[in-house]
Amino acid sequence: MKNTLPRFLWYSVWLGLWxxxxxxxxxxxxxxxxxxxxxxxxxxxxxxxxxxxxLDPAITGNRLDVAQQSFLNWNAANGPNGNNSGVxxxxxxxxxxxxxxxxxxxxxxxxxxxxTRAFTLTxxxxxxxxxxxxxxxxxxxxxxxxxxxxxLTK
Numbered sequence: 001m002k003n004t005l006p007r008f009l010w011y012s013v014w015l016g017l018w019x020x021x022x023x024x025x026x027x028x029x030x031x032x033x034x035x036x037x038x039x040x041x042x043x044x045x046x047x048x049x050x051x052x053x054x055l056d057p058a059i060t061g062n063r064l065d066v067a068q069q070s071f072l073n074w075n076a077a078n079g080p081n082g083n084n085s086g087v088x089x090x091x092x093x094x095x096x097x098x099x100x101x102x103x104x105x106x107x108x109x110x111x112x113x114x115x116t117r118a119f120t121l122t123x124x125x126x127x128x129x130x131x132x133x134x135x136x137x138x139x140x141x142x143x144x145x146x147x148x149x150x151x152l153t154k
Contacts, residue, residue: 043128044085045101045129047085047087049088049101050087050088051087051090051101051103052090052092052102053071053089053092053105054093054094054095054105055067056104058139059137063141068091071091071103074087075089089103096132101131103132103135104132104134105135109138110136110138116138119135121133121136122134
């Protein structure tokens with residue numbers, strides 16, 4: 001019995017401190033305003049642009065579904081309750097004509113250090129606005145959830 005009481009007290013103090021720490025943690029949702037919006041390092045697509053999207057025919061199955069859904073999600077976020085860009089993405093199956101804003105997604109070896117899973121090259125106009133974007137995704141990326149995370153970082 002002698003050894004049990006100090007051990008019980010020690011565990012009680014430890015549990016009490018742990019509960020106090022835990023109760024002091026709060027998680028707040030952020031509200032994005034101009035004061036806490038990250039800086040924009042590139043202007044992106046010109047406001048109101050319709051961007052033609054050409055997906056590599058080698059992208060099939062779940063990867064195709066995720067890639068298409070990513071562009072549909074971006075379309076859904078372009079209005080006044082989203083980013084208000086007015087940029088819309090439209091899928092095409094034939095080559096994008098020169099001078100037409102386009103986003104091409106291909107499977108291949110991405111630029112960058114060994115282990116790079118995806119790389120996006122953007123080409124801009126004289127104002128720095130995007131006119132063409134080309135994303136190369138490593139064909140070894142087959143898990144649709146990883147594929148989606150690659151798109152979430154764009």
